[in-house]
Amino acid sequence: MSDTERRPVLEVSGFSLKFSRSAAMPNLVDNVSFAVGSGETLCIVGESGCGKSVTSLALMGLLASPPAQRVSGTAVFDGKDLFTLTERELADIRGNRLSMIFQEPMTSLNPAFTVGEQIGESVRRHRGVDRAEARAQALEMLRLVRIPAPETRLDAYPHQLSGGMRQRVMIAMALANRPRLLIADEPTTALDVTIQAQVLALIRNLQAETGTAMVLITHDLGVVAEVADHVAVMYAGRIVEYGTVADLFDDPQHPYTIGLMGAIPSTGKREGSLATIRGSVPSPEQMPDGCRFAPRCPFAAQRCIDAAPPDQPIAGVHRVACWLAPVEQSAPGAGQYQAAPMRKEVA
Incomplete structure (x- = not known):
């Protein structure tokens, strides 16, 4: 195995962040470290307010600064520190080699554009293809995520789709450019159990086909048991326990x-x-x-x-x-x- 294959796709070290310039204010995210390799799934689990989503948004460069302020740490993705990239460099990576599935598809999808246009926009931006080719690739992605009647759904608006189908559209958008790393923030929270199982199976199968690394943020330990390779338990901005999924379920050590x-x-x-x-x-x-x-x-x-x-x-x-x-x-x-x-x- 080469050094490139052994190197983690993402390695976060000593990351701390606060939303105040005051030295007296504690870090909202404090000294967080983790890594995820090609084809692996790392689950970050904890209650609401523990800093999971803030960490993911910081990695994507989607926190406004100010008020967000990185105090320390690095996030090395494909050999580059995400925290030191310019906005232009981040824009070239986001939606391309680094993608994210957001928690609520109804508010994450643009209601004024069809789902085909929204998937195609990402393809055109990063692959430099024309509208016809982008539409063809958007259709291919809808088929890949198993949306019924994809030729019809391609021209549908988000409000015309069910919650499960909107989430599949979000997955199609995130995977359209075959990213090296996928960050999924509570991707199944608003779905019923049956649709949740289908979405998780879909992500897992696509991940196996493409070798995409995934950081999955959730509070659902059933989801963790189903898909995780490694688990980071986060509380009040700190990772309090880390291990394989077997470690955490068979021998939990933190209260x-x-x-x-x-x-x-x-x-x-x-x-x-x-x-x-x-x-x-x-x-x-x-x-x-x-x-x-x-x-x-x-x-x-x-x-x-x-x-x-x-x-x-x-x-x-x-x-x-x-x-x-x-x-x-x-x-x-x-x-x-x-x-x-x-x-x-x-x-």
Whole structure:
């Protein structure tokens, strides 16, 4: 295997960001690091307000500055730091080698243009083809994402399509130029379970065909179990646990991860109540000085309040930012919050 093949498609290191020039204001995203390779899927999971979407928008160069301000870090994509590129250089990459599926297709698609025109615009911009060729490639993409009667849907406007079909159009737009990296922000949130499964299967199949790397942002652990190779658990702007999907589901180490697992309904016999995590994600103005999860953690000690824990290796790529790790030794009661292990099924 060559060095190029081994090198991650995207490697984010020590990324911190805030929305204030005040030195006293804590970083909204703080010291985030992760990597994703060709054909791999990294899932970033956490509650709303944890910084997942802000991180993805920063990588795409879609945050206005000011107020957004990068404090530190790099995001190396295909050998170039995304954070140092000019707007023109970013425009050449976005929608081409780097694409994004946004959370709500109804507000992300332009209501004044047909879906064929919107897919074709990206093709024309990055491939330099004429309108006829762009339309033909847009039709090919609609067929690829399995939209019924694609010849008719090509001239339809977004409001004339169902939610599932609009999401498929978003996928077609994102993959039209065969990107090296796809960022998908909650791509199945507004869809019913059946359509969600179809969309996830579609993304997975297209990813296998093209070798596209994917960063999938979600709060749905069922989705994580289905598609992830690696998982980053994010809380209040920090990655608190990272590992393979098996690491996270079979041996969660951070109390926050354990709480998320405990909130998963079991498919077996109903016994007892689901675990809950008290409180809510702190606002930027109220970030704790130490571990940001400490005010909600049932096992927090004084050192958790006083200082932020460093990353600790568990095994392999599995790491956790928690003073209690390994949690089964320091906080044996944590097991009561954990749901039965959920393993990723192999197709």
